[in-house]
Amino acid sequence: MALAAALSGQACVWSVPLATTPSADPTPSADPSLYAVGWTQTGIASWYGEPFHGRTTAAGNTYDMDAISAAHQTIPFGTRIRVDNLDNGRSIDLDVTDRGPFVPGRILDLSRGAARELEMIGPGTARVRITVIGTATPVSARGGCVVVQVASFRERRNAEARRQEVVRAGFEASIEPYENMYRVVAGPFADEPAAGRARETLGGFMRRC
Numbered sequence: 001m002a003l004a005a006a007l008s009g010q011a012c013v014w015s016v017p018l019a020t021t022p023s024a025d026p027t028p029s030a031d032p033s034l035y036a037v038g039w040t041q042t043g044i045a046s047w048y049g050e051p052f053h054g055r056t057t058a059a060g061n062t063y064d065m066d067a068i069s070a071a072h073q074t075i076p077f078g079t080r081i082r083v084d085n086l087d088n089g090r091s092i093d094l095d096v097t098d099r100g101p102f103v104p105g106r107i108l109d110l111s112r113g114a115a116r117e118l119e120m121i122g123p124g125t126a127r128v129r130i131t132v133i134g135t136a137t138p139v140s141a142r143g144g145c146v147v148v149q150v151a152s153f154r155e156r157r158n159a160e161a162r163r164q165e166v167v168r169a170g171f172e173a174s175i176e177p178y179e180n181m182y183r184v185v186a187g188p189f190a191d192e193p194a195a196g197r198a199r200e201t202l203g204g205f206m207r208r209c
Helices: 112-117 156-168 193-203
Strands: 042-046 080-085 091-098 106-111 124-136 146-153 173-178 183-191 205-208
Touching: 042 112, 091 112, 091 146, 091 183, 106 112, 106 124, 146 156, 146 193, 156 173, 156 183, 183 193, 193 205
Parallel strands: 042 106
Antiparallel strands: 042 124, 080 091, 080 124, 146 183, 146 205, 173 183
């Protein structure tokens, strides 16, 4: 059951992520074919930080409120979106890695790091336009090269720290520069079962190489 909590007297409203196991997407309607490049949505965005920092997201990542990420109710995990703050003209590109917001009338929850880039920390909410700029690459039963995207960061040093953690856990790992982000990727793995076992340990989501 989805829950929402509002912090009275503060500018920011935090949405409680949907309780789910890391291996399950709680929104079956998250069909990649519905969110082609160019798909847009306009509405109100908020941001969430404590007490969710360090918790597991719906995609299986460890939520880092100072990294760059977003939560949407139905856009597939791994979809790349551009968020335009219609109140001040600022923009940011990021990945969808969580589910939310669960406050009525809101379409997007941003990490604190993303909200800072959009200069909406103080107001707590902003009018935004979401545009899909890169679709998710789902893993199918056909087999082939698979990786686990563990996390993404604005700062390369943070990505490197996470990469080293993945290596210490016993997995091959690399950093993929992508636009203005650094993605930490485990693998590649020969098939989906092997990647799935890694994801159970590391979190994140599987995608094609």
